[in-house]
Amino acid sequence: GQNIDQPTEMTATEGAIVQINCTYQTSGFNGLFWYQQHAGEAPTFLSYNVLDGLEEKGRFSSFLSRSKGYSYLLLKELQMKDSASYLCAVSGGATNKLIFGTGTLLAVQP
Amino acid sequence: DGGITQSPKYLFRKEGQNVTLSCEQNLNHDAMYWYRQDPGQGLRLIYYSQIVNDFQKGDIAEGYSVSREKKESFPLTVTSAQKNPTAFYLCASSRTGRNEKLFFGSGTQLSVL
Numbered sequence: 001g002q003n004i005d006q007p008t009e010m011t012a013t014e015g016a017i018v019q020i021n022c023t024y025q026t027s028g029f030n031g032l033f034w035y036q037q038h039a040g041e042a043p044t045f046l047s048y049n050v051l052d053g054l055e056e057k058g059r060f061s062s063f064l065s066r067s068k069g070y071s072y073l074l075l076k077e078l079q080m081k082d083s084a085s086y087l088c089a090v091s092g093g094a095t096n097k098l099i100f101g102t103g104t105l106l107a108v109q110p
Numbered sequence: 111d112g113g114i115t116q117s118p119k120y121l122f123r124k125e126g127q128n129v130t131l132s133c134e135q136n137l138n139h140d141a142m143y144w145y146r147q148d149p150g151q152g153l154r155l156i157y158y159s160q161i162v163n164d165f166q167k168g169d170i171a172e173g174y175s176v177s178r179e180k181k182e183s184f185p186l187t188v189t190s191a192q193k194n195p196t197a198f199y200l201c202a203s204s205r206t207g208r209n210e211k212l213f214f215g216s217g218t219q220l221s222v223l
Contacts, residue, residue, distance in 0.1 A: 004152065008150075030209045031209050033211060033212075035212075040198075040217070040219075041216060041217070042114075042200065042214035042215055042216045042217060043153075043200070043212075043214050044214070045211040045212070045213075048211060050209075087152070087153070089153075091209045096207070096208055096209045097155060097158070097168070098155075098212065099152075100145075100152035100153040100154075101152050102150060102151055102152045103152065
């Protein structure tokens with residue numbers, strides 16, 4: 001079967017660092033995406049990993065280990081506006097269809 | 111500015127009624143998608159299209175229909191056969207449909223009266 005697991009909710013403090021984990025089991029792997037979604041709005045693209053290692057983009061970084069079926073999104077210097085859901089999605093199989101996790105709702109507190 | 115436009119933002123359906131959600135993009139993308147989002151669940155794929163006049167069923171296509179007569183447009187019809195239509199519907203597009211990031215519209219919240 002195909003499965004993506006993420007924590008349902010996380011809480012962190014403004015200015016701190018938070019790591020959101022994602023584990024996946026899919027038939028085939030063509031890449032892993034992270035999206036940010038504020039309540040009632042469209043998801044927006046954050047990062048893409050296809051090779052093992054860390055991809056850094058400003059305050060956000062994403063890590064991938066294909067052998068472990070594991071990724072994380074690292075958010076540094078948290079701001080109140082980072083309060084949102086973070087969606088992990090894996091592209092796999094012959095059709096390259098994206099499979100989404102349920103998302104992690106991050107609450108940033110003052 | 112290029113982007114994806116979904117309308118309406120909110121839609122109400124009466125029992126037995128078909129309703130159509132609009133999705134238009136001016137990004138010149140080949141591929142377009144419809145997802146359904148329910149609380150506590152991941153986005154689930156309803157239908158997708160990688161080229162004009164062609165589309166494929168996703169994981170939860172029953173009770174829905176689509177058309178792709180123009181590259182820019184991919185409307186979704188929620189038919190009366192869909193017994194649990196209340197959800198947030200998201201349209202998305204990508205350049206070629208092959209392992210690329212998706213660009214999403216702002217969504218339509220459909221509720222049943």
